Amino acid sequence: MITWEEIEKDMPIPSVTKQPSAMQLFMFSAVTWNRHLIHYSKDFAKHDGLDDVAVHRALLGSFLGQLLTGWLGEDGEVKRIEWSVRGSAFPGDEVVCKGRVKDKEEENNEKMVECEVWIEKNGKVIVPGTAKVKIFN
Amino acid sequence: MTELPDEAKRMIGVEKTKTYQVTKKDIRRYAQAIGDLNPLYFDEAYAAGTRYGKIVAPPLFCHSFAFDDVPAEELREDGLPIELDVPLPVTRAIGGGSVFDVGSPISPGDEIKVTKKIVDIYSKTGKSGLLYFIVIDTLYENQNNEMVAREKATYIQR
Numbered sequence: 571m572i573t574w575e576e577i578e579k580d581m582p583i584p585s586v587t588k589q590p591s592a593m594q595l596f597m598f599s600a601v602t603w604n605r606h607l608i609h610y611s612k613d614f615a616k617h618d619g620l621d622d623v624a625v626h627r628a629l630l631g632s633f634l635g636q637l638l639t640g641w642l643g644e645d646g647e648v649k650r651i652e653w654s655v656r657g658s659a660f661p662g663d664e665v666v667c668k669g670r671v672k673d674k675e676e677e678n679n680e681k682m683v684e685c686e687v688w689i690e691k692n693g694k695v696i697v698p699g700t701a702k703v704k705i706f707n
Numbered sequence: 708m709t710e711l712p713d714e715a716k717r718m719i720g721v722e723k724t725k726t727y728q729v730t731k732k733d734i735r736r737y738a739q740a741i742g743d744l745n746p747l748y749f750d751e752a753y754a755a756g757t758r759y760g761k762i763v764a765p766p767l768f769c770h771s772f773a774f775d776d777v778p779a780e781e782l783r784e785d786g787l788p789i790e791l792d793v794p795l796p797v798t799r800a801i802g803g804g805s806v807f808d809v810g811s812p813i814s815p816g817d818e819i820k821v822t823k824k825i826v827d828i829y830s831k832t833g834k835s836g837l838l839y840f841i842v843i844d845t846l847y848e849n850q851n852n853e854m855v856a857r858e859k860a861t862y863i864q865r
Binding site for chain 2: 649
C-alpha cells in the first residue's frame with residue numbers, strides 16, 4: 571500500500587529484472603505489427619552492425635512501465651514516461667529497471683510524483699529516463 | 708546541419724488518422740508480450756473488483772496500434788515501419804527515445820482515434836558520423852474525445 575504521506579525524495583523504487591528472450595521479441599513485434607527485421611532476423615541484425623536481434627525501443631519503455639505499475643499496484647497510475655535508448659539489449663541479456671523519487675507535488679488537486687527511472691545492463695545505464703505518476707490516496 | 712532532401716521535407720506536418728477498436732484479446736496479448744501477467748489486464752472477474760471495475764490496458768498499450776498496418780508489399784525490404792520510411796541518405800535505424808503521456812484508461816470496446824504526423828526531421832553529426840532524427844507525434848483519443856495517450860517519439864537513422 572503506497573500513500574502520499576510516506577513518499578519522500580530519494581525514496582528508491584523496488585527494482586525489476588527482465589531477461590527478454592528471442593520469443594518475447596517475436597511476440598512484441600507481432601503484437602505491435604512491427605515487421606522490422608532487426609528484431610527477429612539475426613543475419614539482418616548482424617549485417618546492420620549489431621551483435622544480435624535488438625530489443626525494441628517500445629519494449630524497453632514498457633519495462634519501465636512495469637517498474638512503475640509494480641511499485642504502485644492499485645494505489646496510483648502512470649501519467650508519463652520519458653526514456654531514451656543509448657545502448658542495445660539483446661535476447662538473454664539481464665536488464666535491471668530501477669528508479670527513485672525526485673519530487674512530489676499537488677497539481678490541480680492531484681497528487682503527482684516525479685521519478686527518475688533507468689535501465690541497466692551489466693551495471694551500465696543503457697536507458698535513462700524520467701516518469702510522472704499519480705497517487706490516489 | 709545538412710540540407711534535407713525535398714521529398715523528406717514534404718513529409719513534415721502531413722497528418723494521418725485512423726480509428727482502432729480495442730479488444731480483450733489485444734490487451735491480453737500485449738500484456739503477455741511485455742511479460743506482465745497482472746490479472747487486471749485479462750481477468751474480468753478480478754478487474755471487476757478494482758477501482759476500474761473492468762479490464763484496463765497497461766500504460767504503453769497504444770504501442771500495439773502505433774504503426775500503420777499496411778501490407779508487407781508496401782514496406783521496405785528490411786520491414787522498417789512505414790512511418791519511418793523517409794527518403795534520407797541513410798539506412799540504419801538506431802536507438803531513439805520517447806515522451807509518452809498517459810491519459811484516461813483504455814478498456815475493451817474503446818474506439819481509439821490515432822492522429823499521427825512527423826513534426827520534425829533534422830540532422831546532426833555525432834561520433835559515428837551523420838545522424839538523422841525523425842520526430843513523430845501521435846495522439847490517441849477515445850470515443851468520448853478524451854486523450855488516452857500522446858507520444859512524441861524520436862527515431863534515429865544513420
